[in-house]
Amino acid sequence: MIYLDNSATTKPHPEVLKSFEQVSTNFFANPSSIHQLGGDTEKLLIKSKQQIANLLQVKDDEIIFTSGGTEGNNIAIKGIALQHQGRGKHIITTEIEHPSVFEACKSLESLGFQVTYLPVNRDGIVSVEDVESAITNETILISVMHVNNEIGTIQPVKEIGELAKKHPKLFFHVDHVQGLGKLDLQLNDSGIDLCTMSGHKIHGLKGTGVLYCRSGVKLFPLFHGGEQEFKVRSGTENLAGAVSFVKALRLIKERQKNQVQQLQALSQYLRQELKKIDEIMINTPENAAPHIVNFSIPGLKPEVMIHTLGKQGIFISTKSACSSKDLDESRIVKACGYDSTRSKSALRVSLSYDNTMEEIRIFVSKLKEALNQLKDVME
Template sequence: MIYLDNSATTKPYPEVIKSFQQVSESYFANPSSIHQFGGEAEKLLLKAKEQTAKILRVEPDEIIFTSGGTEGNNTAIKGIALEHQTRGKHIITSEIEHPSVLEACHALETLGFAVTYLPVNQNGLVSIADVKQAIRNDTILISIMHVNNELGSVQPIEEIGSIAKNNPKLFFHVDDVQGLGKLPLKLKNSGIDLCTMSGHKIHGLKGTGILYVNKRTKLFPLFHGGHQERNIRSGTENLPGAVAMAKALRLISDKQKNNNGEMTKLRDYLRTELEKIHGVVINTPENAAPHIINFSVPGLKPEVIIHMLGEQQIYISTKSACSSKLTDESRILAACALDKVRTTSALRVSLSYDSTRQEVTAFLQALKKAVDQLKEVME
């Protein structure tokens, strides 16, 4: 099997599965219980927070363990909106955010909030000038993703963070689900108040994630109950999931440090070879994230190519897994003002640190053969 759909989900590392199982078997007490066994579970939870905080270079009490990216994004966006609505009801985001950000914003619009959706250029990037111009007296939140899940474009987060620092009345949230473990992102003293991360995108487990919440940032909780997790996320903590998330984060951080640009080299090889295939057009900009390549084969249905490759156990995707079963057109590519022939024929390859040149070569050969066959049938 050749798996090149790592932006949809990754194969969990064996060590992550092992840690989840060990904690589930040996530390199954409720961390809130006052007996010694509960105390042991609580200590393990604090240790997971400390390990996570050390890797992210933040404080342990700024780590909230979640069920993943969707919960993290909703908690951050709705939590800020509902808590600070007396100061203002204006939010800034971009047109190419993940559905969990856009739908949260749409829901807030029904509650009387105003949302500015920033446009992007052909490379899928927001303009710093547009960000500055969009800020109003009643703006309470900017939410911009680090790396786009379909295109791989990398937003100017550092610059937006500086803008946020100069506007202390507003908060800055970053969806780093696709950037985590591939591109560095400084959190402390960066202007970033909230940051969403997901376990299953970094060889962790589905149902695990992290929301970084700067300790000066107050949120209205989406879940009310036993006041766990700084009263931001009530409910009995998923201790095995938290430990597994901390383990996945440590392993991916080690891979990121020791990779020496191998993933970027593999991505560049993939890009160069794709450009040689007649009829293929690259959509991903040059200076994108090291693991994503988006391309179109105008005139051919992407689903047909996906299934032809799938029959050979080669797996890629059309677009974001969260929207791949919806309309044929890529919303992200349409926002980049690309032609309809490209926006309706897009495919995405997403690598991991375990992807090899042999796998990429085999994929390229299979793709070329599939494209040639389909074009013959059409002629």
């Protein structure tokens, strides 16, 4: 099997699974219980939060455990909107956000909020000047992702953070789900108020994640109940999931430090080989994140290629797994200004530190074979 769909999800690391099993077996009590086992469980939860804070170089009380990227993005965006609507009801985002940001903003429009969806250039990058021009006295939130999940574009979040610092009335949220473990992102004193991360994108477990929430930032909770996680995210804590996230985060940061150049080499080789194939048009810009290469084969339905390669044990995808069942068109590729023949035929290869050069060579070879076989069905 050659797995090249790591932006959808990654294979859990054995040590992550081991940590989850050990905690589930030995610390299964409710952290809110007042008996000794509950107390020991709570101590481990606090320790997990401290360890994540140390790895991210932030404060312990700035870490909120979540079930992943979608929940984190919704807590951040809706939490700010509902808590601070008295200041204003204007939100700024981009046209190429993940569905969990894009649809959260759409839902707020139905509640009377005004949302500005900024365009991107051909490379899928938003202009900092456009962000600045969009800010009004009513603006309470800017939400811009770090790395695009479909085409790998890196957004200028550092510069937008500096811009946000000049406007203390508004908050800045970054979806860091695809960037985590591939690109560094400073949170402390960055202008970033909220930042979303997910466990299953870094060889952790599905249902685990973290929302960084800068000290002093107040959110309206989407869940009400036992007031866990600083009253922001009620519900019995997933301690085993939290510990497994710590393990996954520590491991991916080590791999980023030691293997990111290897990942870049794989990506560069893949791009070079794809450029040699006449039928292929590459949608991912040159200076993108090291793990995503998006390309189109105009005239060929993406699912046909995906199923052809899948029969040979090679797994790639079309777009965000959250929207890939809707195969009509890539909203992201379209937003970059490409025509429908390109946006309707986009494919995504997403790498991990587990992938090898040999796997990429085999993929390119099988892709060429499949193209020859499928020429008859191309429009």
